[in-house]
Amino acid sequence: MDQTQSFWYEVVNQWSYEALVRIFFRYGEEKFSKQIARRIEAHREQQPIETTLELVDVIKEGIPAKARRKGGHPAKRVFQAIRIAVNDELSAFEDSVEQAIECVKVGGRISVITFHSLEDRLCKQIFQEFEKGPDVPRGLPVIPEAYTPKLKRVNRKPITATDDDLNENNRARSAKLRVAEILRANR
Structure with a gap:
């Protein structure tokens, strides 16, 4: 994650579980928004998410294996949701x-x-x-x-x-x- 884009960093590392679920579901139409937000929350208790690859790994953990195998890249909808929220x-x-x-x-x-x-x-x-x-x-x-x-x-x-x-x-x-x-x- 580009640290100069501080709002992206803030969304991923500081927004509440409820806010993450809301933007992932509303803007990304992500079915597993609750699971992904829970994984992000658990990961940032250990350490902040610093890179996009790190975020992708956390997102993959929140999506069931069967769903990961179909429908394109598993993180696509979450990144879309964050982009829409950040850029309004x-x-x-x-x-x-x-x-x-x-x-x-x-x-x-x-x-x-x-x-x-x-x-x-x-x-x-x-x-x-x-x-x-x-x-x-x-x-x-x-x-x-x-x-x-x-x-x-x-x-x-x-x-x-x-x-x-x-x-x-x-x-x-x-x-x-x-x-x-x-x-x-x-x-």
Whole structure:
């Protein structure tokens, strides 16, 4: 672990068991977040975790052998969770998508490529929120423009990489593209 990145070091060596479980589960979608956090806690009682390799070994101890054998590197989700927590990525992502929606003119389209399920879920929720529009009072003969949705999704499901795309670039396997068209200008 790079000691100049003191917040990473602080997360691993000083955060409480509950905080570690929360970020591993929420940001890394790690099924074994409790076991991993328990192993980290036990290890740092002996000595602080100084390197990423040391952290990887501790994480491996917290994941059952059967689960370690499938699904890629066992520490991938934990490192993702720590990175998201340290960089506050999800709130930055949310702010960026909302600002982009506000900047695009009527008839324009916004395209968002996401690379993991947390981003994709958040993008989907933001698009749904702007697509819904405000609640319209019952009995209105004409719906005022202020009650029309801000955008409409061009594709209900995200566009994913084809087999040809994956043969060219294997890293595209997790990428998902969502597109929405702006219907109404800002007030």
